[in-house]
Amino acid sequence: MRKSIYLFLIIIICIMSMLMASCDNQPMKVSYSQKTGLLDQNGDIVSNFIYTNSGYVAPVLPFDATEYYRIFVPYSKGSGYHTVNYKDTNKLKQLWLDQIQRKGRSDGKVFAIRNRANDRDMNNFQKQHGSQSRYDYYYFKDNGDIVYKGGDKTYYAKEHLIKTFVGAVIVDYRTVKERTEPDAGVTHQDVIHHTGEYTVGAIYKMAINVNEARRLFADAGGGPTDGAYEFIAARKMIWFFAGGFTQDTSLFVRQFYNTNFMEVLVLNPYANEGNTYCLGVDSYYAYYGNYRVGEGATPPIDGFTAQNYPYMTDEKLYLAQRPETIIPLLNHTTTFTDASRWWSFLALPGHKY
Numbered sequence: 001m002r003k004s005i006y007l008f009l010i011i012i013i014c015i016m017s018m019l020m021a022s023c024d025n026q027p028m029k030v031s032y033s034q035k036t037g038l039l040d041q042n043g044d045i046v047s048n049f050i051y052t053n054s055g056y057v058a059p060v061l062p063f064d065a066t067e068y069y070r071i072f073v074p075y076s077k078g079s080g081y082h083t084v085n086y087k088d089t090n091k092l093k094q095l096w097l098d099q100i101q102r103k104g105r106s107d108g109k110v111f112a113i114r115n116r117a118n119d120r121d122m123n124n125f126q127k128q129h130g131s132q133s134r135y136d137y138y139y140f141k142d143n144g145d146i147v148y149k150g151g152d153k154t155y156y157a158k159e160h161l162i163k164t165f166v167g168a169v170i171v172d173y174r175t176v177k178e179r180t181e182p183d184a185g186v187t188h189q190d191v192i193h194h195t196g197e198y199t200v201g202a203i204y205k206m207a208i209n210v211n212e213a214r215r216l217f218a219d220a221g222g223g224p225t226d227g228a229y230e231f232i233a234a235r236k237m238i239w240f241f242a243g244g245f246t247q248d249t250s251l252f253v254r255q256f257y258n259t260n261f262m263e264v265l266v267l268n269p270y271a272n273e274g275n276t277y278c279l280g281v282d283s284y285y286a287y288y289g290n291y292r293v294g295e296g297a298t299p300p301i302d303g304f305t306a307q308n309y310p311y312m313t314d315e316k317l318y319l320a321q322r323p324e325t326i327i328p329l330l331n332h333t334t335t336f337t338d339a340s341r342w343w344s345f346l347a348l349p350g351h352k353y
Helices: 002-024 089-100 210-217 226-233 309-313 323-329
Strands: 028-030 037-039 049-051 057-059 068-072 081-085 110-114 137-140 146-148 160-178 191-206 236-242 246-252 262-268 280-285 332-335 346-350
Touching: 057 191, 057 323, 081 089, 089 110, 089 160, 089 191, 160 226, 160 262, 160 280, 160 323, 160 332, 210 226, 280 346
Parallel strands: 068 191
Antiparallel strands: 028 049, 037 068, 049 057, 068 081, 110 137, 110 346, 137 146, 146 160, 160 191, 191 262, 236 246, 262 280, 280 332
16 A cells, blocks of 8 residues: 555656656746737737747737737827737838827927937037038938938938838837857857837838948948948848858848848837937848858849748738737848947937938
């Protein structure tokens, strides 16, 4: 009898150990924000971001999901929190316009983007400066398009349309968990952390292709217009390792060789380098090109296949889609503000045009 009891206890302990082990191998649900997220049938927020075993935080769609999300759009109307149907592209578009026009603040100011080489504060960043008396910022047109005020390498006073606004979607804020460093092993991309806090993201098409941007703006001396090239090319030094300890470097330039290529821009209150009333500028985009291509590349480019190309160029694959679908497709992140190379890119309150 006593042996039977011991045997029974051993079996129970083994079963519990197996269950605990299996639980450890399952994704762990987490909630990053108590105020944004997918809404259930009762209008309550559902925690739909999970930690996976690999450490990646992924969006997962629950079985009984509604079409409504609670999102945070700072400086838009009211508190900044809005309930929106992900299919309502008109409302999402308006929320982006409300944000860049600072509709939530009745101070007569709108957001403008300070260029990379412009280190002036919000009271001075839109003034002419330097030996060329050049403006060095981007402004949003009433329709959301982005224009560079600072001319090009030849004409100081000429304005250039840089990006064309084509619509808006729901995405989450991203933060940089780990920067790429020379000793980062085989890792050649920054490690991005998905916060799970939803906001509006604006889909922009490039108004100038990367090769034309290099001709107009690229400046090896780091002059003001070089930032306009960065804003299109997302140029970044990355590291590779080959042959054991041999270090290899390459300058990544996203090969947006025509104006069909698109990105999703986000104004990020958590990446403003501690500047009050300002927002960081982040870019999410799908990219499948070769990291070693470098500048001046022309098609064909490795990775730009017939299957991949639409995800880099066709906004219809993203508009009126759930964030759980969109977020994994946007597999690259450029943090124009929260990075050493682009530290001066910042959305500041200023005046129109």
